[in-house]
Amino acid sequence: GNSVTQMEGPVTLSEEAFLTINCTYTATGYPSLFWYVQYPGEGLQLLLKATKADDKGSNKGFEATYRKETTSFHLEKGSVQVSDSAVYFCALSNPYSSASKIIFGSGTRLSIRP
Amino acid sequence: GAVVSQHPSWVICKSGTSVKIECRSLDFQATTMFWYRQFPKQSLMLMATSNEGSKATYEQGVEKDKFLINHASLTLSTLTVTSAHPEDSSFYICSARVAGAEKLFFGSGTQLSVL
Numbered sequence: 001g002n003s004v005t006q007m008e009g010p011v012t013l014s015e016e017a018f019l020t021i022n023c024t025y026t027a028t029g030y031p032s033l034f035w036y037v038q039y040p041g042e043g044l045q046l047l048l049k050a051t052k053a054d055d056k057g058s059n060k061g062f063e064a065t066y067r068k069e070t071t072s073f074h075l076e077k078g079s080v081q082v083s084d085s086a087v088y089f090c091a092l093s094n095p096y097s098s099a100s101k102i103i104f105g106s107g108t109r110l111s112i113r114p
Numbered sequence: 115g116a117v118v119s120q121h122p123s124w125v126i127c128k129s130g131t132s133v134k135i136e137c138r139s140l141d142f143q144a145t146t147m148f149w150y151r152q153f154p155k156q157s158l159m160l161m162a163t164s165n166e167g168s169k170a171t172y173e174q175g176v177e178k179d180k181f182l183i184n185h186a187s188l189t190l191s192t193l194t195v196t197s198a199h200p201e202d203s204s205f206y207i208c209s210a211r212v213a214g215a216e217k218l219f220f221g222s223g224t225q226l227s228v229l
Contacts, residue, residue, distance in 0.1 A: 004157065036220075043118055043220035044207070089158065102218065104150075104158035 006105035021075040023090035031092040033073040120221025137208030143188035144210035152205040
């Protein structure tokens with residue numbers, strides 16, 4: 001079946017540090033991959049996405065590359081800020097299933113120290 | 115961007131009571147709403163899909179008589195946890211989608227604790 005595994009948190013970094021949050025997936029066919037972010041007190045919101053192999057999604061300084069050979073979609077940012085503190089969810093949507101069924105990872109809480 | 119309001123954000127109740135969670139799309143009409151549940155350190159799991167004016171479709175293993183979903187209007191869906199028990203304690207989150215669009219908009223979630 002389809003599943004998403006992401007690195008367990010919490011992750012605590014100092015401001016301007018380099019960030020990587022690992023995400024790997026299992027799916028049939030060619031899923032679309034997403035990173036969602038949930039800031040304190042708010043709903044999940046789409047951060048970036050990639051719909052095919054070797055695509056790179058990017059937004060707000062974050063990047064993730066769809067790697068089919070390693071079934072990964074790791075989230076990276078070169079220099080994190082305190083405002084990046086949030087919970088990050090990796091997710092996939094399989095076009096061979098209903099488009100509504102987005103499968104999420106367990107989330108990774110990120111805290112950035114000033 | 116579109117806003118989905120979920121209420122309450124947290125609730126504590128006694129075992130055996132029922133709890134209602136509301137999910138409202140504030141500035142758009144949501145033809146489809148989704149309800150998820152997340153246990154600590156586990157993934158968000160889709161519980162059910164509700165389309166306005168029709169019965170909800172439940173995922174395998176989700177008891178429809180225990181988790182009552184009503185989607186009576188294009189801006190409101192409710193999830194009622196009936197006769198709640200401690201094992202129902204979880205984080206519940208809704209999302210909404212406009213007809214013909216793939217993008218989902220999420221509520222901020224409800225933390226339910228059943229004593």
